[in-house]
Amino acid sequence: MKRLLSFFICLVVLMFWSSCRKDFDFSPSKGNLKFAKDTVYLDTVFTNIGSSTYNLKVYNRSDDDIVIPTIQLENGVGSFYRLNVDGSTGLEGPQEGKFFEDVEILAKDSLFIFIETTIDIETLSASDTQFLYTDRILFDSGNNQQDVDLVTLVKDAVFIYPNRDEDTGIIETLTFDVDGDGTVDETTLQGRFLEDDELTFTNEKPYVIYGYAGVDTGKTLTMEPGTRVHFHADSGIIVTDGGTLNINGELSTDQDVLENEVILEGDRLEPIFTDVPGQWGTIWLFNGSLNNTINYATIKNATIGILSEGNQAAANDKLTITNSQIYNSSGFGILGRATSISAENVVVNNSGQSSFAGTLGGKYNFVHCTIANYWNNSFRQFPALLLNDFILDENGTAITNDLTEANFTNCIIYGNDNPEILLEDEGSVFNFKFTNCLIRFNNSNLEGTGNYIFNDITFYEDNVFNLDPDFEDPFENMMRIGADSGANGLANTDFNFLNDILGVSRNVPEPDSGAYESVVFDED
The missing domain is CATH 2.60.40.10 (Immunoglobulins)
Incomplete structure (x- = not known):
C-alpha cells in the first residue's frame, strides 16, 4: 500500500511539473x-x-x-x-x-x-x-x-604516394636489398621509388609525400633552393644502396620566411601543428647510400630528423650537413649507426631522446655546431649528445664496432638536463675529442672517471663547463647566443669557418663556439 501511494504521489508531481514547463514552447x-x-x-x-x-x-x-x-x-x-x-x-x-x-x-x-x-x-x-x-x-x-x-x-601541391590495389585495397610497399646479400627483399614500408622525372624537387609547388619516397640505386634526389616538402604521418624519404640525396638550399635574406632554405615538415598546416613533434617518420640514409649532402635545410617535427646507417669507412663521408637546423624530433635529431657524418654550422634542439646520437661506433666530425636539448614534452632517457660503440641484439648481448673518431670542435653541447653528454664504451676502439666546446656536465659521480677525465688533453682540450650559453629562447628553438654567453670568444681559430649559420662574419681573432655568433638581444 505504501509503495502504491508513493508511486501515485510521484505521478501527480510529475504531471504537475510537466504541465508547468514552457521548455517546449519555442x-x-x-x-x-x-x-x-x-x-x-x-x-x-x-x-x-x-x-x-x-x-x-x-x-x-x-x-x-x-x-x-x-x-x-x-x-x-x-x-x-x-x-x-x-x-x-x-x-x-x-x-x-x-x-x-x-x-x-x-x-x-x-x-x-x-x-x-x-x-x-x-x-x-x-x-x-x-x-x-x-x-x-x-x-x-x-x-x-x-x-x-x-x-x-x-x-596546390605535388602529391607523391604509393599505389593501392583496387581489388584488395593493399597499399604498395618498398622492395629493395635490405641486408646487402644481393637479393631484393620485401619490406613493410609503404611507399614507392621515385620516377626519373620526380627526382628534382623545385620551389614551384610544395610536395606532399604519403609513405616513403624511395631513391633507388644510381639515382639522385635533388632539392633546389626554396623547396617545401610535407610528409603525412609515418612517411619520409629513404635513400637506398647506391642512391644519393642532395638538399641544395641557400642562405635566406628573411629569417622569418626562409625563402631560400629547403624546409621539410609535416603536412598539417594549421598553426597548432607548427611545433608538434613526431608528425612524420625520417630521412633515412640507408646502408650503402653515398655522398649525401644537406645545406641550408630546416627539418622539423619528425620522429627522427635524419637516420644515417653504415658506410663508416667510405672515402667520402656518407653525410655532409651544413648550415642546417633540426628541431622537435620525438626520438632523435640525428641518429648515426656505424656511419660517417661531417657537420658544420648545424643546430639540433628539442628531441625526445638525444639531439645527436652516434651509436655502434662510426666516424663523426662536428665543427661550430649547437647540439642542445630543451625537450619539455616528457621525460627523456638520454642526454643531448650520446656516443657508444655497440648495439644490443635480441638476447641483450652487445655487438660492438669501433668508434674510429668523434671530434666536436667549437661546439655548444647543452640542455635542460645534466649531464648533457654520455659516452658508453664497450671495449672497442673509442676515439673521441672535445675541443673548445661549452659543455653542460656537472656530475661528481662520473667526473674524473672513465671517459670523463676532463684534464686529459687526448680527449678534452680548452673546453669550458656549465657556463650559461645565454640562448635567446631555447624552448622556442631560438638558439642564437647573447652577449653574456659562456661560448663567446671560446672557438679555436684553426677550425674556424668565416661565417656563422646566418652568414654573419665570425669575430676574428675571438670567434664564438656554436653555430651562431653572439648578438645583443632586443630588450623587448
Missing part, C-alpha cells in the same frame, strides 16, 4: 543571435586533404526558448564546407552537412557548430597554385537573416 528566432566570432578562419589546407575541425559557438541571450528555422551554407550543396550542428548532420542526401531545419536553443543557452572542409583547387582555378575559398553560414532568412563568414586558403 518562439521563432528574431535575428538576435550572438556569435563567438563573425568570421571563422580555417587555416591553410592542401588541395583534397581534409582540414581540422573548427567550431563556432552560437548564443541565445534572450529569455525565450527559440527555434532557428534554417541554418545553411550559402553555396548550398556545392559548398566545400560541411557542418555539424550540436551533433546533427542535418537533412539526409545531398544536403547533409549543408542544410538544417528547426534548430532549437533554450533561453540563455548556446549551441556549437563544427566546421570542416576538403577542397579540390582544380575546380576553383586551373592556373593558380593557391586560392582563397569563402562561404557563409546563413541563420534564418529574410529580415531575420544573420551570417558568419568562412575563409580558407587552399594550396
Whole structure:
C-alpha cells in the first residue's frame, strides 16, 4: 500500500511539473543571435586533404526558448564546407552537412557548430597554385537573416604516394636489398621509388609525400633552393644502396620566411601543428647510400630528423650537413649507426631522446655546431649528445664496432638536463675529442672517471663547463647566443669557418663556439 501511494504521489508531481514547463514552447528566432566570432578562419589546407575541425559557438541571450528555422551554407550543396550542428548532420542526401531545419536553443543557452572542409583547387582555378575559398553560414532568412563568414586558403601541391590495389585495397610497399646479400627483399614500408622525372624537387609547388619516397640505386634526389616538402604521418624519404640525396638550399635574406632554405615538415598546416613533434617518420640514409649532402635545410617535427646507417669507412663521408637546423624530433635529431657524418654550422634542439646520437661506433666530425636539448614534452632517457660503440641484439648481448673518431670542435653541447653528454664504451676502439666546446656536465659521480677525465688533453682540450650559453629562447628553438654567453670568444681559430649559420662574419681573432655568433638581444 505504501509503495502504491508513493508511486501515485510521484505521478501527480510529475504531471504537475510537466504541465508547468514552457521548455517546449519555442518562439521563432528574431535575428538576435550572438556569435563567438563573425568570421571563422580555417587555416591553410592542401588541395583534397581534409582540414581540422573548427567550431563556432552560437548564443541565445534572450529569455525565450527559440527555434532557428534554417541554418545553411550559402553555396548550398556545392559548398566545400560541411557542418555539424550540436551533433546533427542535418537533412539526409545531398544536403547533409549543408542544410538544417528547426534548430532549437533554450533561453540563455548556446549551441556549437563544427566546421570542416576538403577542397579540390582544380575546380576553383586551373592556373593558380593557391586560392582563397569563402562561404557563409546563413541563420534564418529574410529580415531575420544573420551570417558568419568562412575563409580558407587552399594550396596546390605535388602529391607523391604509393599505389593501392583496387581489388584488395593493399597499399604498395618498398622492395629493395635490405641486408646487402644481393637479393631484393620485401619490406613493410609503404611507399614507392621515385620516377626519373620526380627526382628534382623545385620551389614551384610544395610536395606532399604519403609513405616513403624511395631513391633507388644510381639515382639522385635533388632539392633546389626554396623547396617545401610535407610528409603525412609515418612517411619520409629513404635513400637506398647506391642512391644519393642532395638538399641544395641557400642562405635566406628573411629569417622569418626562409625563402631560400629547403624546409621539410609535416603536412598539417594549421598553426597548432607548427611545433608538434613526431608528425612524420625520417630521412633515412640507408646502408650503402653515398655522398649525401644537406645545406641550408630546416627539418622539423619528425620522429627522427635524419637516420644515417653504415658506410663508416667510405672515402667520402656518407653525410655532409651544413648550415642546417633540426628541431622537435620525438626520438632523435640525428641518429648515426656505424656511419660517417661531417657537420658544420648545424643546430639540433628539442628531441625526445638525444639531439645527436652516434651509436655502434662510426666516424663523426662536428665543427661550430649547437647540439642542445630543451625537450619539455616528457621525460627523456638520454642526454643531448650520446656516443657508444655497440648495439644490443635480441638476447641483450652487445655487438660492438669501433668508434674510429668523434671530434666536436667549437661546439655548444647543452640542455635542460645534466649531464648533457654520455659516452658508453664497450671495449672497442673509442676515439673521441672535445675541443673548445661549452659543455653542460656537472656530475661528481662520473667526473674524473672513465671517459670523463676532463684534464686529459687526448680527449678534452680548452673546453669550458656549465657556463650559461645565454640562448635567446631555447624552448622556442631560438638558439642564437647573447652577449653574456659562456661560448663567446671560446672557438679555436684553426677550425674556424668565416661565417656563422646566418652568414654573419665570425669575430676574428675571438670567434664564438656554436653555430651562431653572439648578438645583443632586443630588450623587448
